[in-house]
Amino acid sequence: MGNLRIVLVEPQTAGNIGSVCRAMKNMGIHDLAIVGARDYDENRVLTLALHARDIWHNALRFPDIDAALEDCVFSAGITRRRGKFRKYFSLLPEEFAKRISAIESGTVAAVFGREADGLRDDELARCSVAVHIPSSPDFPSLNLSHAVQIICYELFRCRTPSSVTFQPIKRRDVDKVAATIVDNFDAIGFFKQDEKDEVRIFFHDILTRAALSAKEAKRIEKMFRKMAGIKLHKE
Amino acid sequence: MGNLRIVLVEPQTAGNIGSVCRAMKNMGIHDLAIVGARDYDENRVLTLALHARDIWHNALRFPDIDAALEDCVFSAGITRRRGKFRKYFSLLPEEFAKRISAIESGTVAAVFGREADGLRDDELARCSVAVHIPSSPDFPSLNLSHAVQIICYELFRCRTPSSVTFQPIKRRDVDKVAATIVDNFDAIGFFKQDEKDEVRIFFHDILTRAALSAKEAKRIEKMFRKMAGIKLHKE
Known part of the structure; x- marks a missing residue:
């Protein structure tokens, strides 16, 4: 089975990184890459990561998105916009999960943009596909770690299918x-x-x-x- | 369509409440109830709620879980454990979403326990059903607002089904x-x-x-x- 790498492009806060680590480990996903040279308050990361400190300690740092995706066989930009170099379609989280579950080996990247304004057009253009998380038009923008949680949850569900738990009697x-x-x-x-x-x-x-x-x-x-x-x- | 109420039982931190407000509003869910008499730092709540401040301002406070559920037609305790007064089964999030989508009117509650140790047995016993979020055995415990995010997302998807976005050519x-x-x-x-x-x-x-x-x-x-x-x- 392929490996999912969560790529955070220039995340702004250490707290969000810690929360991302926890959201990932909750769903059995361990490969974190951080793009950008920013320094983060390690104590703050670890406080929110809780039992997912190993993910922070093993996280890879990359100067740019190309370096983070270099060894990946497939990549998805998680975005609400299609971008100027627009993608012809944008997958739902469960469609993305199904597609990457079909990839036998190699690393697949899910790329998340900055908290304030997401992925730039040129960054989205570097991803193989776009993925969007459906949300309310009243307040469509999810917190970074919550978006990671949904993507990781969908992949976890796809990989370890729980049979429907409830079967009413006939x-x-x-x-x-x-x-x-x-x-x-x-x-x-x-x-x-x-x-x-x-x-x-x-x-x-x-x-x-x-x-x-x-x-x-x-x-x-x-x-x-x-x-x-x-x-x-x-x- | 029925209304979903998110019930937080004695949440410990204001930050989590703010994150819950955001997670709810992102998925078009507005009815928040908080059980317990604890005071919360309002500034911290509002910082994390961002554009979901209205949910905090309209949140109802209840002295105990019975009061919070009194006017509900159905309720689910979100828990990893089945409790002493055990439930005969525990639904998956999408099973819960389907079931409440079938309820024409009235309020359905999703009840979340304390950050550190979840719902007590006697609290779970007051809910109509148990719901569990599948997660990795290595670190199964989700952050409170992330658990709320998954439940609200599943309900949102059930209520506003996005048609499968991608259809390959024949x-x-x-x-x-x-x-x-x-x-x-x-x-x-x-x-x-x-x-x-x-x-x-x-x-x-x-x-x-x-x-x-x-x-x-x-x-x-x-x-x-x-x-x-x-x-x-x-x-």
Whole structure:
């Protein structure tokens, strides 16, 4: 599997770099490159990096974007604008994640611009593709480390797909739970008139809307059986 | 469409609150609730909130989690642990986003715990479901505002689905581009031997791998036609 390098072009604050380190390591991404000669307050970086200090210590410094991308097989400029040397399209974060997941080996770069004004046109032109993070037109500009978080999260999800965690029970199983409920009500003489079927449908509808898991369904059946058992012993 | 409320339970730092405001507004989410009686340095909040100051100014304060959830129709505790009063399952962020997008009206809460140790068991027990953000086992704990960013981003994407931005051209269109290239090479007498077909396949393979957009394909054809035109006029 290819390696993702996060490239920060002239980041302005040490705090943002620390937050980027944490956002990266949270998603299992370790290769950080910083473009520019600025000095950063290391204490501030480390305070925000927390357990991701290794990423700061191993970060590579480059004089310009070309040097940072030299050994990369693919690169994406994360930007809201298309630039003057415009790209013909801009990928969504998940499209970018899918595309780089298909690259077998080598380093892929995700290039982030300055906090205040992003990537310059000539910098975007050096990237293979543009990627944009959808956001609200009222305040579209994300904090640098939050943008890194979304890109790294999408890649992490693509690489280590969590199977959908929740699978509601099927109709025939809901039928069974609803039947168990009314049968056990019936066993204790709950129904005085001919309402058993209506009550069954009442519970069936509610349980279907709740989208029960198999464990929850089992537990409900168990509770109603237990309830009927207790009542009968008392009589 | 329902309204998403971000509930922060006893957040420790003003900076995190400001970053949460920004992360929310970036994704068009405006309803913030803060549980607990702690005082926060307003200047620090506003510095990080940037253009999301309105979210801080309109934030509601509650003495406890029950008060914050009282008028909600659904609530999710964002947590890595399942708690003692354990939930039977924990949803992925996108599953949570889909589920709340199906709720027509009313307020849905996403409840985030303290920076240092998250939600307590009794707090998680008050939420309708648990939601977990997949992360690396090496450093699984996200910064508070970064966790909020991911949840808000997933909801934003669910509410305002961007159509997949990139559609590569079909094989018959790649055929056409490759044919245009070799036909125009042919027109200027480029081929000395019988290699035209091999060169066509060479370009065809590369262009297919590049997954061209329609605009890029059109532009390549235009360039090769122009090249042949220039050459032929000069002779």
